[in-house]
Amino acid sequence: xxxxxxxSDGIAIIALDGRLDAVTSADAxxxxxxxxDSGREKLLIDLSHLEYISSAGLRIxxxxxxxxxxxxxxxxxxxxxxxxxxxxxxxxxxxIFKIFDRRDDALEFFKG
Amino acid sequence: MNRKTxxxxxxxxxxxxEDIGTAVREFxxxxxxxxxxxxxxELALEEMVTNVIKYGYDxxxxxxxxxxxxxxxxxxxxxxxADTGHEFNPLLAAPPDTAxxxxxxxxxxxxxxxxxKMTDAMTYSRHNGRNLLxxxxxxxx
Numbered sequence: 338x339x340x341x342x343x344x345s346d347g348i349a350i351i352a353l354d355g356r357l358d359a360v361t362s363a364d365a366x367x368x369x370x371x372x373x374d375s376g377r378e379k380l381l382i383d384l385s386h387l388e389y390i391s392s393a394g395l396r397i398x399x400x401x402x403x404x405x406x407x408x409x410x411x412x413x414x415x416x417x418x419x420x421x422x423x424x425x426x427x428x429x430x431x432x433i434f435k436i437f438d439r440r441d442d443a444l445e446f447f448k449g
Numbered sequence: 450m451n452r453k454t455x456x457x458x459x460x461x462x463x464x465x466x467e468d469i470g471t472a473v474r475e476f477x478x479x480x481x482x483x484x485x486x487x488x489x490x491e492l493a494l495e496e497m498v499t500n501v502i503k504y505g506y507d508x509x510x511x512x513x514x515x516x517x518x519x520x521x522x523x524x525x526x527x528x529x530x531a532d533t534g535h536e537f538n539p540l541l542a543a544p545p546d547t548a549x550x551x552x553x554x555x556x557x558x559x560x561x562x563x564x565x566k567m568t569d570a571m572t573y574s575r576h577n578g579r580n581l582l583x584x585x586x587x588x589x590x
Binding site: 358359360389391392393395396399400402403406419420423424427428429432433 | 463466467484488491492496499547549550551552554556557559562563566567
């Protein structure tokens with residue numbers, strides 16, 4: 338699992354590359370928490386290179402989304418691959434998150 | 450020549466789960482099973498073995514183990530998981546409410562639900578102090 342971070346107009350963009358599972362989710366949670374602890378309130382999570390997610394990965398995303406909401410911030414996802422999309426639909430996570438195909442469309446959402 | 454069966458007995462910890470996940474992926478790749486079917490088997494393996502690791506045994510012990518078998522048939526893959534932990538039938542687990550918004554959603558509780566929805570059949574039996582779970586994923590030609 339590779340986690341890349343960048344900033345764009347006050348939005349923290351976090352790209353996950355690889356697998357978000359029972360083994361890698363602890364690393365991802367630390368990374369998300371450090372971004373939130375640094376005061377960021379707008380998070381775009383780019384999943385276009387995430388090939389696999391399990392319930393352990395969903396758990397981390399839900400924890401992050403709840404933290405962002407408590408801070409009055411905004412969170413969005415983009416680029417769900419086929420298997421990841423199916424997991425989101427079955428678990429009802431498609432309805433919890435704002436999800437965009439392209440990163441540019443997601444960035445627009447933060448401007449609104 | 451492709452092997453048609455993979456089997457391994459592992460300790461009940463997350464390092465062992467990571468290793469067997471990798472081994473099963475390699476087995477499926479070698480057998481040219483990828484895409485959706487491979488995803489479903491990987492997910493079922495992770496979710497079900499995670500439950501055994503977390504809840505199957507009260508006391509951590511090197512003797513605690515899970516046996517995983519993946520059988521490749523012409524039209525389907527069968528994943529069998531056997532452990533000697535507490536009796537637990539995932540087919541009887543209440544499904545989570547997946548309709549709620551962010552505020553209503555509790556943390557966790559979707560692993561069994563995902564596994565049941567993403568695979569084609571699941572059977573459970575308890576035999577000689579062992580939980581035996583068999584999960585089928587169909588292969589589409």
